[in-house]
Amino acid sequence: MTIYDIAGLTRGASTGAGLGNSFLSHIRAVDAIFQVVRCFDDAEIIHVEGDVNPTRDLEIIREELQIKDIEFCEKELEAQKKLTRRGGQSLEVKKALEVQSTMEKCLQMLTDGKDIRQGEWSPKEVEAINPMTLLTAKPVVYLVNLSEKDYIRKKNKHLGKIGEWLKEHAAGDPVLPISICLEDRLTRMTEEEATAELKELGVESALPKIVTTMRNVLNLISFFTTGTDEVRQWTIRKGTKAPQAAGVIHGDFEKTFIQALVYNFEVLKELATEAEIKAQGKMGTKGKDYVMQDGDIVLFKAGAAKS
Ligand SMILES: Nc1nc2c(ncn2[C@@H]2O[C@H](COP(=O)(O)OP(=O)(O)OP(=O)(O)O)[C@@H](O)[C@H]2O)c(=O)[nH]1
Numbered sequence: 001m002t003i004y005d006i007a008g009l010t011r012g013a014s015t016g017a018g019l020g021n022s023f024l025s026h027i028r029a030v031d032a033i034f035q036v037v038r039c040f041d042d043a044e045i046i047h048v049e050g051d052v053n054p055t056r057d058l059e060i061i062r063e064e065l066q067i068k069d070i071e072f073c074e075k076e077l078e079a080q081k082k083l084t085r086r087g088g089q090s091l092e093v094k095k096a097l098e099v100q101s102t103m104e105k106c107l108q109m110l111t112d113g114k115d116i117r118q119g120e121w122s123p124k125e126v127e128a129i130n131p132m133t134l135l136t137a138k139p140v141v142y143l144v145n146l147s148e149k150d151y152i153r154k155k156n157k158h159l160g161k162i163g164e165w166l167k168e169h170a171a172g173d174p175v176l177p178i179s180i181c182l183e184d185r186l187t188r189m190t191e192e193e194a195t196a197e198l199k200e201l202g203v204e205s206a207l208p209k210i211v212t213t214m215r216n217v218l219n220l221i222s223f224f225t226t227g228t229d230e231v232r233q234w235t236i237r238k239g240t241k242a243p244q245a246a247g248v249i250h251g252d253f254e255k256t257f258i259q260a261l262v263y264n265f266e267v268l269k270e271l272a273t274e275a276e277i278k279a280q281g282k283m284g285t286k287g288k289d290y291v292m293q294d295g296d297i298v299l300f301k302a303g304a305a306k307s
């Protein structure tokens with residue numbers, strides 16, 4: 001997972017204010033968004049809007065992204081209308097009519113203040129929407145940035161309002177608390193120091209949860225390969241079959257895939273050793289149609305590459 005820091009998305013950005021439209025190409029290029037929401041008070045850290053007000057900030061970002069998506073959809077609608085104006089029954093025209101009605105539906109949602117990811121879309125509509133890389137179609141994980149004190153006591157005066165806002169505008173999107181101050185301090189410590197500090201404060205770092213939440217949102221899962229001296233983690237999409245998973249390790253393995261020996265980490269946790277797993281018949285031989293599961297530990301058998 002690669003995380004980019006996107007700067008300059010403030011009120012009016014969609015029309016060129018602040019760093020203006022440069023944020024746009026950056027957000028268009030990503031698969032999903034972490035949106036950091038400021039909830040900490042600190043008079044030294046001046047907020048562009050003058051005060052700390054998380055729901056107003058959420059509202060600004062929502063509007064800026066929606067304004068951009070409205071522009072994209074209007075452009076696309078015009079392009080499709082040019083194709084359908086001539087009329088006729090050709091496949092091209094039929095397709096254009098479908099895209100046209102999907103764009104109209106998108107525009108209706110956006111002008112109603114709703115994000116595209118909140119809509120119910122048929123497979124045909126998804127086909128029309130996907131290539132547009134609309135900003136509000138991307139999954140979002142909200143990160144509520146608290147002061148250390150609030151993170152530790154799990155309380156903040158804005159949380160109630162944020163919860164209401166998310167329920168109305170971002171139902172189903174994950175939201176996680178974080179204290180960037182604390183995480184920042186931890187990164188400056190050795191692993192032992194950080195562990196001791198967290199134990200002392202009685203909290204956990206938010207980062208592992210943040211990473212697994214984003215992987216979930218992106219439908220990413222892990223499988224592992226083991227050798228005598230190392231264990232490696234590999235990332236694939238949910239639904240990936242064994243040969244394609246093997247191909248992540250080496251392109252040739254996909255082409256020459258024979259079978260996979262598989263057991264799951266959950267089973268390993270229970271039975272502790274590979275020998276015990278074998279003894280209990282929990283190691284499976286899987287063919288090319290096997291759908292990989294999160295936490296699979298795999299040995300792929302592949303033939304020699306054909307030349
Ligand atoms: N006190 C305190 N300061 C913080 C916290 N999180 C960030 N800051 C500070 O806030 C300032 C602004 O943080 P940035 O990360 O640059 O903010 P940003 O939202 O990314 O700003 P842009 O990139 O300009 O859009 C920095 O000086 C940070 O050190 C926090 O939890 N507490």
Ligand SMILES: [Mg+2]
Binds near residue numbers: 005006007008
């Ligand atoms: Mg920044």
